[in-house]
Amino acid sequence: MPSLTSEKTNGTSHYIACDLGAESGRVVLGSLVGNRVEIEEIHRFPNHPVSILDSTRWDLLAIYRELKVGLRKIARRHISIRSLSVDSWGVDYVWSGASQPILIPPYIYRDARTQSFYARAVEDIGKELIYAETGVQFMMINTLYQLMADLEHCPNLLQAAQGFLGIADFFNFLFSGVRRAEVSLASTTQLYNPTQKTWSKLLCDLIRLPSRLLPEIVTSGTLLGPLHPEVEKETGLTNVQVIATCSHDTAGAIAAVPASELPDWAYLNSGTWSLIGVELRAPLLSPEARQAGFTNEVGAGGAIRFLRNIIGLWILQECRRHWEREGRIFEYQDLVSMAADSELHRSLIDPDDPRFVAPGDMPAKIVAFCRETGQPVPETPGQFTRAIVESLALLYRDTLSVLERLTSRTIRYLHIMGGGSKNDLLNQFAADATGRTILAGPVESTAIGNILLQAVAHREIHSLSEMRAIVRASFPIKQFYPRASSNWRSAYEQFLQIRKRQPYSLGGR
Numbered sequence: 001m002p003s004l005t006s007e008k009t010n011g012t013s014h015y016i017a018c019d020l021g022a023e024s025g026r027v028v029l030g031s032l033v034g035n036r037v038e039i040e041e042i043h044r045f046p047n048h049p050v051s052i053l054d055s056t057r058w059d060l061l062a063i064y065r066e067l068k069v070g071l072r073k074i075a076r077r078h079i080s081i082r083s084l085s086v087d088s089w090g091v092d093y094v095w096s097g098a099s100q101p102i103l104i105p106p107y108i109y110r111d112a113r114t115q116s117f118y119a120r121a122v123e124d125i126g127k128e129l130i131y132a133e134t135g136v137q138f139m140m141i142n143t144l145y146q147l148m149a150d151l152e153h154c155p156n157l158l159q160a161a162q163g164f165l166g167i168a169d170f171f172n173f174l175f176s177g178v179r180r181a182e183v184s185l186a187s188t189t190q191l192y193n194p195t196q197k198t199w200s201k202l203l204c205d206l207i208r209l210p211s212r213l214l215p216e217i218v219t220s221g222t223l224l225g226p227l228h229p230e231v232e233k234e235t236g237l238t239n240v241q242v243i244a245t246c247s248h249d250t251a252g253a254i255a256a257v258p259a260s261e262l263p264d265w266a267y268l269n270s271g272t273w274s275l276i277g278v279e280l281r282a283p284l285l286s287p288e289a290r291q292a293g294f295t296n297e298v299g300a301g302g303a304i305r306f307l308r309n310i311i312g313l314w315i316l317q318e319c320r321r322h323w324e325r326e327g328r329i330f331e332y333q334d335l336v337s338m339a340a341d342s343e344l345h346r347s348l349i350d351p352d353d354p355r356f357v358a359p360g361d362m363p364a365k366i367v368a369f370c371r372e373t374g375q376p377v378p379e380t381p382g383q384f385t386r387a388i389v390e391s392l393a394l395l396y397r398d399t400l401s402v403l404e405r406l407t408s409r410t411i412r413y414l415h416i417m418g419g420g421s422k423n424d425l426l427n428q429f430a431a432d433a434t435g436r437t438i439l440a441g442p443v444e445s446t447a448i449g450n451i452l453l454q455a456v457a458h459r460e461i462h463s464l465s466e467m468r469a470i471v472r473a474s475f476p477i478k479q480f481y482p483r484a485s486s487n488w489r490s491a492y493e494q495f496l497q498i499r500k501r502q503p504y505s506l507g508g509r
Helices: 060-074 112-122 127-134 143-153 155-160 167-174 201-206 228-236 249-255 289-290 315-326 330-339 362-372 381-407 422-435 445-455 464-474 486-501
Strands: 010-021 025-034 036-046 050-052 055-057 082-087 095-096 161-166 223-228 239-243 265-268 273-280 297-298 304-311 413-417 439-441 478-480
Touching: 010 060, 010 413, 010 445, 010 486, 025 060, 025 161, 025 228, 025 445, 036 060, 036 445, 050 249, 050 273, 050 304, 060 167, 060 228, 082 445, 095 143, 095 155, 095 167, 112 127, 112 265, 127 201, 127 289, 143 155, 155 161, 155 228, 161 167, 167 239, 228 486, 239 445, 249 265, 273 381, 289 381, 289 486, 304 381, 315 362, 315 381, 330 381, 362 381, 362 422, 381 422, 381 486, 413 422, 422 439, 422 478, 445 464
Parallel strands: 010 082, 082 239, 265 413, 413 439
Antiparallel strands: 010 025, 025 036, 050 055, 095 161, 223 239, 265 273, 273 304, 297 304, 439 478
């Protein structure tokens, strides 16, 4: 791979972060000046999956078109850009051929085709072996089960394929012409061995995945090369390098946690999903970790992101969409205000219940859950919202308790980043429920992490601790302190009883 210089122009360095989410994408301009970083959203666009017969796929061509719109907007500013990098959600992937970058439109992770293959993998291979090899939480959305479906249903596709790439790695390939799998994204597949630091040959052999289809893995901060000449021609950008930072958006967000070097904190990347965990030096592959539903994914500098994926604000997002279809339109702040005025601990749900994962009539699902567990049924949007945010806060407490037990750490602070960090009601409830200080922000942690990791690759920043100090100096962090209340203690006991009464098992619990 080519190397980067550490040159700097006029005291300011400019970088581009292409941040792709499951609902929207953004092109962000980052400017590093001394020990501060500034970000500016240049272009935002919706990311709408497309229904094709009985499947749902990502519209890669639309995403690529919109990314280039953002790059053209930046080019018109006539400023020197050092590099760009793409990050995205995990588990989904693109099949590419030698001459065709896209062989088929990729499935979205919520597509139902993986259900039977998840069950088959658990029965034929076993959870113990899969977890010992990968340390990844068991979820039907994982790449492992998607690939098993492709191997059985699309043999002709695999014959034509040169390999697969995660979503962000695929767009980095389009921008640079270099096919590589960045390790943070590879580690979400449930095919990566974090101990051996390579693809799991054992699992690939067991599912009969040919090794020729596995892309070469690179570490975060790898220079892929200059922007492809065709992209330069289309966008007007010149002399721009393409870097694989942390291709997985959560890994980039965690790299930007404004935390101290003491191991007394946990992180929560709050959005559609809530990803809550700690950083470790080595994977934790114990049976207890597997049974508790924790995952070992790779972060910046090779750190292990020991975390649990739990449903986050998706439940509220789906409620809001349902009300919109009924002609009742609410802004999120309106729902939060109504929730603040609603009765304390009237109704609780278990966000881990599988019924809340699929889209649909979410208010009806909440009503059914409350009836099944003998609780009052929410009747107003405020009561529904309060039930959701209180239940999430209680699930945070439960998860932190398990984290402390598994890692033998004492967690005093919870850093909440991402879009959910703007929800002050949930932040305060999290402080009250967990009994810990909540440090909320920055909101744009993924884009910030992407930009600063590019600066690390250029040797403008020399360590993760220096990077986090820059985040602390650049963005306001709101603090929420726990308020003493016996109500939350009794609510937690009620919450645990509700979880015990449910007949399902998720994530190995």
